[in-house]
Amino acid sequence: MNIINSNKIIFFISCAAILSFAGYASASESGIIKNTYGHVMIERGSSNFDAKVGDPVQEKDRISVIGYGSAGISMKDETLLSIGPNSSIVINTYAYNSVTREGQSATSVLKGSCRFVTGLIGRINPKAVKVTTQSTTIGIRGTEFIVEVPDAE
Amino acid sequence: MPNKFYVLVSLFIAMLHLVGCATQSPDRVTLLPQPDGTPSAIAVTSKTGDVAVIDRPYQVALVSDKKIVLEQSDEAAVGQRYKELMKALPARPKSYQLYFENSGTQLTSASEKLLQVVQNTLKDYPAPEIIIIGHTDTVGADALNDKLSLQRAIYIEKILKTKGIDTSRISTVGRGSRDLLVPTGKGVSEEKNRRVEIRLK
Numbered sequence: 001m002n003i004i005n006s007n008k009i010i011f012f013i014s015c016a017a018i019l020s021f022a023g024y025a026s027a028s029e030s031g032i033i034k035n036t037y038g039h040v041m042i043e044r045g046s047s048n049f050d051a052k053v054g055d056p057v058q059e060k061d062r063i064s065v066i067g068y069g070s071a072g073i074s075m076k077d078e079t080l081l082s083i084g085p086n087s088s089i090v091i092n093t094y095a096y097n098s099v100t101r102e103g104q105s106a107t108s109v110l111k112g113s114c115r116f117v118t119g120l121i122g123r124i125n126p127k128a129v130k131v132t133t134q135s136t137t138i139g140i141r142g143t144e145f146i147v148e149v150p151d152a153e
Numbered sequence: 154m155p156n157k158f159y160v161l162v163s164l165f166i167a168m169l170h171l172v173g174c175a176t177q178s179p180d181r182v183t184l185l186p187q188p189d190g191t192p193s194a195i196a197v198t199s200k201t202g203d204v205a206v207i208d209r210p211y212q213v214a215l216v217s218d219k220k221i222v223l224e225q226s227d228e229a230a231v232g233q234r235y236k237e238l239m240k241a242l243p244a245r246p247k248s249y250q251l252y253f254e255n256s257g258t259q260l261t262s263a264s265e266k267l268l269q270v271v272q273n274t275l276k277d278y279p280a281p282e283i284i285i286i287g288h289t290d291t292v293g294a295d296a297l298n299d300k301l302s303l304q305r306a307i308y309i310e311k312i313l314k315t316k317g318i319d320t321s322r323i324s325t326v327g328r329g330s331r332d333l334l335v336p337t338g339k340g341v342s343e344e345k346n347r348r349v350e351i352r353l354k
Contacts, residue, residue, distance in 0.1 A: 032280050032282065032322075033280070034243035034244075034278075034279050034280060035241055035243065035279055037237075037240075037241065053279045053280050054279075054280035069237075070237040070238065070240065070241035071241060072241040072242055072243040073243070074243045074282070074354055078246050078354065080242055080243050080245065081242075082237075082238045082239075082240075082241035082242040082243070083238075083241070084235060084237045084238045084241075085237055113235060113237075113238055114238070115185075115235065115238040115239075115242055117242065117245070133180045133216075134180075135179075135180055135199060135200050135216055135217060135218050136180050136182065136197055136198060136199055136200070136214075136216040137197075137198040138182055138195055138196070138197055138198075139195065139196040139197075139198070140195050141193055141194045141195065141196075143184065143185075143187065143193040143194065143195055144184075144185040144186070144187060144188075144193070145182060145183060145184050145185055145195055146181075146182070146183040146185065146231070146235055146238060147180065147181070147182050148180060148181040148182075148183075148235075149180050150178040150179075150180070150181075152178075
């Protein structure tokens with residue numbers, strides 16, 4: 001009787017722990033805008049809005065720094081991104097399971113510059129992280145790097 | 154006549170070439186060093202399937218549709234070219250361990266001081282994500298330890314709340330005695346295991 005009870009309690013607490021762990025992050029949230037300087041815009045579906053600190057970033061978002069400025073983003077798997085002046089990136093794919101630490105991420109740099117500090121998805125499985133531009137695909141081996149796509153003129 | 158035609162065609166081809174060159178300024182991929190100095194590398198693949206690996210800090214791959222050219226840059230040049238990127242990178246996540254006196258939620262005095270450090274560090278983390286994970290040592294029943302570990306996490310959360318810290322992205326978990334920092338048998342009092350881990354993102 002006692003054992004059954006304590007098992008139930010543990011089960012309950014584990015559930016509560018997992019729930020509270022996932023607590024603040026809605027399923028569609030892939031990351032958070034941590035800083036902005038100048039004009040930073042998020043295009044989501046057919047809508048677009050100015051990004052501010054604390055805004056969630058989602059899969060399929062296009063994030064742009066218009067003119068001189070920058071933005072910093074932290075993803076759920078602790079990948080860190082910074083975006084430079086006159087730059088646009090798209091989060092094509094982003095999935096991360098914080099319990100198993102498995103996931104998938106694909107990011108495109110459309111123009112300008114973006115710095116990557118790859119996080120836990122890449123540490124578990126480097127092949128699961130892809131960064132692309134029009135002319136290149138970058139495969140990582142646990143790393144930090146910068147991608148710059150010059151403006152076509 | 155055929156001569157003139159020939160010149161025109163060559164001019165036209167030359168112009169096309171110039172336009173082509175202008176639009177095909179190569180992409181630059183720069184490898185940065187790991188903060189802990191461990192080796193790292195990236196493989197760059199061009200559209201036509203050429204592959205180049207860069208594995209030295211500040212090595213640059215210049216990638217165009219037709220070819221990949223490697224060159225070596227340095228910290229100063231990269232820092233200058235990408236100063237906005239350097240400034241805008243969010244602070245790296247940090248973890249702290251706070252330790253507790255026996256079987257309760259009383260922090261050790263060293264950890265009281267460390268909690269102050271955590272509060273000060275939080276200003277480097279705009280829109281902070283704070284993960285608080287409580288742990289116990291192996292003294293006492295598992296169910297009680299699960300409860301105590303969560304109480305410890307919630308206790309720290311409450312302190313942060315009273316200090317006016319943005320706790321809208323906080324999460325608290327109790328892990329009982331599952332994740333021991335110092336592995337011990339059952340029923341061992343170990344200060345290093347009576348702890349709360351705070352992770353700042």
